[in-house]
Every structure is written in structure tokens, then in C-alpha cells.
Amino acid sequence: MNNELIPMQPTYYEEVQRKGYSRRDFVKFVSLMTAFIGLEQSAIGQVTKALETKPRMPVIWLHFQECTCCSESFIRSSHPIVADILLDKISLDYSETLMAASGTQAEAALKNTMTKYKGQYILCIEGSVPVGADGVYCMIGGKTSLQILNEVSEGAAAIIAWGSCASNGCVQSAKPNPTGATPIHKLITNKPIIKVPGCPPIGEVMAGVIVHYLTFGKIPELDRIGRPKAFYNKRVHDTCYRRPFYDAGLFVESFDDENAKKGYCLYKMGCKGPTTYNACGVTKWNGGTSFPIQAGHPCIGCSEENYWDNGRLYDRGSSFAGFGIEADADKLGEVALGVTVAAVAVHAVATNFGKSKTIHEHQVEGNESEHELES
Amino acid sequence: MANKYLHIPRLRRVYVWEMPVRFYHWLNALVIVVLIITGFYISNPLGLLSHFDASHQYTMGWFRFLHFIAAYLFFFNFIFRLYWGFVGNKFANWKQFIPTSGRFFREMWTVFKIDILMLKKNGKEQDHLSIGHNAMAGFIYFLTFIAFLVQCLTGFGLYAGMSSWWLPKLFAWVPAILGGDILTRQIHHWSMWFFILFAVIHVYLVFYHDYVEGRGEMSSMGGGFKFIEEEMFEKNAHQTPNPEKTAK
Ligand code: HEM
Ligand code: HEM
Ligand code: SF4
Ligand code: SF4
Numbered sequence: 001m002n003n004e005l006i007p008m009q010p011t012y013y014e015e016v017q018r019k020g021y022s023r024r025d026f027v028k029f030v031s032l033m034t035a036f037i038g039l040e041q042s043a044i045g046q047v048t049k050a051l052e053t054k055p056r057m058p059v060i061w062l063h064f065q066e067c068t069c070c071s072e073s074f075i076r077s078s079h080p081i082v083a084d085i086l087l088d089k090i091s092l093d094y095s096e097t098l099m100a101a102s103g104t105q106a107e108a109a110l111k112n113t114m115t116k117y118k119g120q121y122i123l124c125i126e127g128s129v130p131v132g133a134d135g136v137y138c139m140i141g142g143k144t145s146l147q148i149l150n151e152v153s154e155g156a157a158a159i160i161a162w163g164s165c166a167s168n169g170c171v172q173s174a175k176p177n178p179t180g181a182t183p184i185h186k187l188i189t190n191k192p193i194i195k196v197p198g199c200p201p202i203g204e205v206m207a208g209v210i211v212h213y214l215t216f217g218k219i220p221e222l223d224r225i226g227r228p229k230a231f232y233n234k235r236v237h238d239t240c241y242r243r244p245f246y247d248a249g250l251f252v253e254s255f256d257d258e259n260a261k262k263g264y265c266l267y268k269m270g271c272k273g274p275t276t277y278n279a280c281g282v283t284k285w286n287g288g289t290s291f292p293i294q295a296g297h298p299c300i301g302c303s304e305e306n307y308w309d310n311g312r313l314y315d316r317g318s319s320f321a322g323f324g325i326e327a328d329a330d331k332l333g334e335v336a337l338g339v340t341v342a343a344v345a346v347h348a349v350a351t352n353f354g355k356s357k358t359i360h361e362h363q364v365e366g367n368e369s370e371h372e373l374e375s
Numbered sequence: 376m377a378n379k380y381l382h383i384p385r386l387r388r389v390y391v392w393e394m395p396v397r398f399y400h401w402l403n404a405l406v407i408v409v410l411i412i413t414g415f416y417i418s419n420p421l422g423l424l425s426h427f428d429a430s431h432q433y434t435m436g437w438f439r440f441l442h443f444i445a446a447y448l449f450f451f452n453f454i455f456r457l458y459w460g461f462v463g464n465k466f467a468n469w470k471q472f473i474p475t476s477g478r479f480f481r482e483m484w485t486v487f488k489i490d491i492l493m494l495k496k497n498g499k500e501q502d503h504l505s506i507g508h509n510a511m512a513g514f515i516y517f518l519t520f521i522a523f524l525v526q527c528l529t530g531f532g533l534y535a536g537m538s539s540w541w542l543p544k545l546f547a548w549v550p551a552i553l554g555g556d557i558l559t560r561q562i563h564h565w566s567m568w569f570f571i572l573f574a575v576i577h578v579y580l581v582f583y584h585d586y587v588e589g590r591g592e593m594s595s596m597g598g599g600f601k602f603i604e605e606e607m608f609e610k611n612a613h614q615t616p617n618p619e620k621t622a623k
Contacts, residue, residue: 223551225551225555235537247434247436248428248429248434249433249434249435250432251420268419268420268422275557275559275560276556277555277556304555305554305555306557310555311557311561316419317561317564333567333571337568340575344575347579348579351583353493355501355587358501358587368383369383
């Protein structure tokens with residue numbers, strides 16, 4: 001990000017002050033963010049400096065096929081500065097949901113940011129792009145989502161794909177995907193894309209991604225799937241406080257049993273924590289209050305690609321298409337095993353008829369040899 | 376005196392499975408059994424009734440530990456067998472597994488007719504086609520090796536996320552390609568059933584061949600020898616793909 005080229009803007013710190021926050025609040029916020037993005041304590045100074053000196057970053061936030069849970073999560077993230085400064089009044093040049101303008105005014109604001117900050121703005125995308133039926137399923141101002149995406153991404157410095165919708169298609173792309181819902185990385189390939197999956201992603205994680213970009217002027221380190229390593233390099237299972245019960249083999253067997261009261265592991269209730277990469281166990285939700293597993297509900301794997309089609313929510317195995325709702329791999333396996341054993345038994349019986357001559361000859365030979373020994 | 380029994384075919388002892396192959400085979404069989412049992416537990420742990428606190432037991436932990444130990448043994452054993460497919464004797468050679476010639480396919484078809492459909496060939500119930508694996512068995516082992524590969528890829532792919540050693544980390548691309556751990560784990564689970572079905576059929580067929588052919592099939596994985604009728608040996612010897620010969 002080349003800040004010099006951005007027309008004069010107030011810095012974040014100036015805005016923080018203008019909103020009536022104290023220096024103390026500001027520093028608290030910075031330390032919190034520094035910790036979330038997984039930086040060392042010494043980086044607090046760096047983050048503070050960035051927010052004090054760098055002019056605010058222009059952000060365009062597009063909403064396609066989505067439910068707005070990502071925005072909801074973001075504006076409710078623990079520290080009020082996140083909502084107030086990073087998103088609310090200051091940073092957002094365009095967001096269908098949160099801005100005051102509407103209609104032509106809104107479109108003008110979008111055009112304005114796109115031309116004024118060409119090559120510098122961050123494009124945040126919430127929702128997937130329905131490409132089915134020429135894109136009629138989601139149109140804004142007479143344009144399809146795909147048209148808007150192509151136009152706006154053109155001048156973006158980087159793209160943040162908020163939530164599972166933009167990162168992997170989420171529920172609207174579940175089979176048979178009637179609207180052709182498509183995640184961003186399958187449509188835009190010439191820009192850096194940060195995927196921040198989750199339904200929704202944790203607010204602090206979203207803020208952390210933005211602060212990281214602000215501070216260092218480049219996208220955070222991503223894993224193979226394109227998610228920031230700082231938040232997605234561990235499975236929920238690896239940081240879950242119920243893990244000792246898992247290791248001990250102590251499991252909840254039904255939601256209302258004694259084990260559930262004792263807080264045993266929810267693995268057998270279908271918990272997807274062992275296959276889900278997210279920060280829920282560490283960062284938790286709603287300002288660190290709790291997270292689903294703490295509330296007694298198994299993880300459903302909301303930040304994983306295809307979690308809808310890859311299995312049932314309260315069961316670990318997945319059903320097999322074409323074999324009925326109840327048939328999972330083990331039921332099929334048991335049937336196959338039964339058939340195999342039966343086939344083997346039939347073959348064994350058939351052998352005694354089909355190969356009777358050979359077997360008989362061998363026996364005669366063997367007997368003759370035995371007699372030779374006797375004589 | 377002995378002339379009286381000359382019509383009884385003489386058997387010739389052939390060293391088919393060398394020591395490394397036998398060692399590989401039994402280690403492999405053992406770890407696969409361990410992997411299946413521990414895998415079943417990991418996928419659907421028994422509801423243990425226990426009055427102990429979590430701090431006093433480590434049941435799932437031990438099952439997973441065993442699974443991973445067995446997994447490493449399985450992996451290195453598998454690599455070793457691949458290596459032995461190039462340096463071992465002709466019965467262990469990779470050419471015994473991969474259909475590369477029309478003869479291979481014809482032999483598979485014959486085995487299918489004789490051993491599975493119980494048809495006769497030229498009025499005879501048996502046709503001694505092979506000394507090591509028959510073509511059908513060889514091909515099934517080829518599929519088995521593919522299943523080994525699938526299990527190693529998905530297994531180590533899952534393990535990559537929990538390990539700090541570079542070896543499992545080399546497999547981190549597997550879940551990334553499959554779109555995450557959920558599907559990777561399900562594929563890992565599904566292919567376990569291949570091993571179970573394979574073991575049932577395989578052990579049955581070993582008994583079958585021993586019973587019908589009387590050539591020491593079962594003991595061959597113990598001592599390494601099979602017994603071939605002298606005349607069959609002479610007749611068929613040239614048909615067995617012999618890497619040593621073709622190399623010259
Ligand atoms: C879980 C159990 C078992 C597994 C997974 C297994 C696996 C295998 C594999 C992969 C091969 C191919 C070997 C090679 O050349 O690399 C093989 C061959 C063989 N196995 Fe097993 N095995 C099992 C049990 C047994 C048992 C119980 C016996 C005998 C009592 C046996 C006897 C043999 C024999 C004789 C061969 C050579 C077969 C032929 O060429 O047709 N196996 N086995
Ligand atoms: C014959 C070979 C194998 C069989 C039959 C087998 C079977 C299984 C099964 C049934 C599961 C449970 C899956 C579920 O939850 O539905 C499992 C889990 C697992 N296996 Fe294997 N496995 C084999 C080889 C391997 C290998 C070579 C590795 C390599 C490290 C491996 C690593 C794992 C891991 C990491 C898990 C997940 C454990 C956890 O998250 O706690 N497996 N295996
Ligand atoms: S509740 Fe879920 S995430 Fe937590 S230890 Fe059990 S299986 Fe793992
Ligand atoms: S615990 Fe699992 S399902 Fe719940 S929010 Fe976290 S990743 Fe999503």
C-alpha cells in the first residue's frame with residue numbers, strides 16, 4: 001500500500017480522539033489487537049505508530065449473496081473502537097448495509113472511491129457470487145454481482161473474503177447449489193485474497209486482519225488455503241478446554257446425560273472440532289465470553305469448506321448419496337462385509353464340488369505316499 | 376521299489392518369498408490390524424463407564440498413540456516394499472503387480488474362469504499358471520498398494536496439522552487439495568473398509584489355494600517356499616516375467 005498517494009486523510013488516532021476516546025483506551029485497543037494477530041509484545045509500538053501516523057485506509061465493502069452475519073459479528077467485536085473507528089463512520093467508503101447514503105448517491109460514492117483511490121483501496125466482500133441464470137439471483141443497481149465484483153476488484157490493492165460465503169460458498173453453495181453460488185477466489189485470480197472463513201468469522205479476527213494490513217501495509221501470512229495463519233493454523237480441537245476429556249475417552253453420549261452435566265467432550269455428539277481450523281477455543285466469541293462448545297454444543301465446522309455437504313451436524317460420519325439418509329460408511333461397510341463373507345462361504349462350498357477331482361487326486365496321491373512309508 | 380510310485384508328480388521346491396518379503400508381510404498384517412482396531416475406536420469411541428477423573432486416564436490418547444506408531448511402521452514398511460519391488464527376486468518384482476502385457480490380462484481372465492467361476496480348461500480343473508502370485512492376485516495387490524497410498528496420504532495429511540516434524544508436514548497439501556480435514560478424514564475412514572474386505576478375501580484365498588493346489592501356499596509366507604510339479608515347472612518357467620533375463 002502506497003500511502004503517499006492517498007489524498008490527505010485524518011489518521012486513525014486523530015479519529016479516535018475525535019470520537020472522544022482517551023489515549024488509554026487507544027493503547028488498550030492496540031495491545032489487544034497486537035495479541036490477536038499473534039505479534040510479540042514489542043510490536044505494540046509498531047502497531048501504535050501505524051495507527052497514529054497512517055492516514056485511514058479506504059475500504060469498499062460489498063454485499064452479495066449473504067446474511068450479513070459477518071457485518072454483525074464485526075460491529076459487535078469486543079472493543080468499541082473496532083466498530084467505531086475501523087468500520088463505522090470512518091473507514092467505510094461504501095457498504096450497502098451500513099452507509100447512510102442510498103440509491104444514486106451511494107453509487108456515486110462507490111464510483112468516487114474507486115477512481116480517487118484506484119489501486120489503493122481494500123475490497124471487503126461479504127457473500128458469494130451467484131453465477132447461475134446469468135447472475136439474476138443477486139443484482140444491485142441493475143448490475144449482477146459478478147459485474148460489480150469485476151469492476152470493483154479491478155482497482156483494489158487486496159481483497160478480503162469475509163466469512164464462509166466469500167471464502168468457500170457456505171450453505172448457499174450446498175448441493176445442488178441452485179444459484180451457482182461461487183466463492184471469490186474462483187472468480188478473481190489476479191489479486192491477493194485473504195480468506196477469513198467462518199459463519200460468521202469472529203469479530204476480533206476480522207479486526208485483527210484489518211489492523212495487520214494497516215500496520216504492515218501488506219497481507220498477513222496465509223496458509224495453503226489462503227487463510228491468515230495467525231488465526232487459522234490450529235484446529236478448534238487443539239485449543240478446546242474439553243480436550244482432556246477427549247484424551248481420557250470421556251464423552252457426552254446424549255445432550256441431557258450425566259456426562260453432559262460434567263462437561264465431557266462432545267466428540268460423539270458430532271463435534272467437528274478435530275477437523276475445523278478456527279480460533280474459537282482461544283479468542284472465543286462476544287468479547288471472550290464463551291464459544292459454542294463452552295455452551296454445550298458441538299462445533300459444526302462452520303469455517304470449513306463444504307461443511308454442509310460433508311456430513312451431518314450431530315454425527316461424525318456422513319450419509320452416502322443414493323443409499324438413504326441413514327446409511328453411513330460403516331453401515332455400508334457392514335453390509336459389504338456380510339456379502340463378502342457370504343460369497344466366500346458359497347465359494348468354499350462350490351470349491352468342494354467344482355474342484356472335487358483335483359482334491360480327490362491329491363488325496364489319492366497323498367495316501368499312496370503314506371502307504372509307501374508304511375510298507 | 377520306489378519306481379512303483381513314479382506316476383506321482385515330483386514337487387520341486389522354489390524359494391519364492393525372500394526373508395524381507397516375509398518380514399514385510401507379517402509386520403504389515405500386524406500393523407494393519409492395529410490400525411483398523413485403533414481406527415475404529417478413534418472414529419467411534421466406546422462409551423466407557425468410568426468413575427475416574429480425566430486426569431487419571433488417557434484412553435483415547437493411548438489409542439491415538441498406538442495408531443500413530445503403527446502408522447509410521449506401516450509407512451516405512453510400505454516404502455521398503457516398494458524398494459524391494461526393484462531389488463528383490465522376480466516374484467517380488469513390481470512387474471508382478473502392474474499389468475503391462477497382454478499375457479498378464481489373459482492370465483487374469485484364466486484365473487477368473489478357473490478359480491472364481493470354477494470352469495474347466497481343456498477338461499482340467501486346474502491350470503498351474505504361476506509360481507509366485509498369479510496375475511489376478513498380483514493385480515489385487517496393486518490395488519492394495521494404491522489403498523496403502525491413499526491411507527498414507529490422508530492419514531499423514533491429517534497428522535500434518537498436529538505434528539511439528541517435517542515428514543508429516545510434507546503431506547499438508549493433501550487436505551488443502553481435498554478442501555479441508557473433514558473430507559480427508561472421511562476418505563481415510565471409508566478406505567479402511569477396503570482393508571477389512573481385502574483381509575477377509577485374502578486370507579480365504581490363501582486357504583483356498585493351499586487346499587486345492589496342495590503346493591504349500593499357506594506356509595510359503597512362513598518359510599518362503601512353494602512346491603511346483605517338476606513338469607509344470609519346466610513348462611511354465613519361461614512364462615514368468617523374469618526381470619533378470621529381460622534385462623540381458
Ligand atoms: C491382515 C491380514 C493380511 C494382510 C493385510 C495381508 C497382505 C498381503 C499383501 C499386501 C500381500 C502381497 C505381498 C507382496 O508380495 O508384497 C500378501 C501376500 C500373501 N499373503 Fe497376506 N496378508 C494378510 C494375512 C495373511 C495370512 C493370515 C496369510 C497366511 C496364512 C497370508 C499369506 C499370504 C501369502 C501366501 C501371500 C502370497 C500370495 C500370492 O501370491 O497369492 N496373508 N498378503
Ligand atoms: C491401514 C491403514 C489405516 C487405517 C485402516 C486407518 C484407519 C483410521 C480410522 C478408521 C480413523 C478414524 C477416522 C474417523 O474419525 O472417522 C483414523 C484416524 C486417523 N488416522 Fe488412520 N488409518 C490408517 C493409516 C493411517 C496412517 C498411515 C496415518 C498417518 C499418520 C494415519 C493417521 C490418522 C490420523 C491423524 C487420524 C485422525 C486422528 C485424530 O484426529 O484423532 N492413519 N484412521
Ligand atoms: S468438544 Fe470437540 S473440539 Fe472439544 S475436545 Fe471434544 S471433540 Fe475436540
Ligand atoms: S466452534 Fe466451530 S461451528 Fe462454532 S463458530 Fe467455531 S468453528 Fe464455527
